[in-house]
Amino acid sequence: MWIIYALIGMLTMSCITLMIKGAMDMKVPVAMILVYLSGTSIWFAIGYSMFKGYSFSVGWKPAIILMLAAVLGFIGNLFAIRALGDAPNPAYASAIASVNVAVVAVMSVFLFKSELNVIKVLGIFLCIAGVVLLSIKTKGKDNAQQTPGTYSRKATHALPGTAQD
DSSP: OOHHHHHHHHHHHHHHHHHHHHHHHHTTHHHHHHHHHHHHHHHHHHHHHHHTTTTSSOOHHHHHHHHHHHHHHHHHHHHHHHHHHHHHHHHHHHHHHHHHHHHHHHHHHHOOOOOHHHHHHHHHHHHHHHHHHHHBBBBBBBBSSOTTTTTOOSSSSSTTTSOOO
């Protein structure tokens, strides 16, 4: 079942990434994007927890871990959103941020006694290689510029509140 959960998470996170890029293109400040994302998410989380009947008491040690995770989440989201706004293509920023898979896989060996075999290590290297390939400049040109053999489509409809080329 975890694979289905991961696929749903991937699809929703892809939509969020594109929506954040659209908001950045509409000149919405990063702080306001974080306020709307976090504020709306907290109400859904509270509602879901109440629906499931969960206790809000987790103990002091998990509370500290979760609060530290929240601080790191804020910092990570702050810079990820800035990267999405500045990147010529949001996929580039998303790909670099997704290399956290490699960090999590390696750190899980030490923290949770997870195992890494040759196939999994090869997968980590392929993920990193994919990010490197996305980041390489072609013949001194930025990835945002059209190069021979690449596909680019000008938007036929601008997002509401944005200027159209």
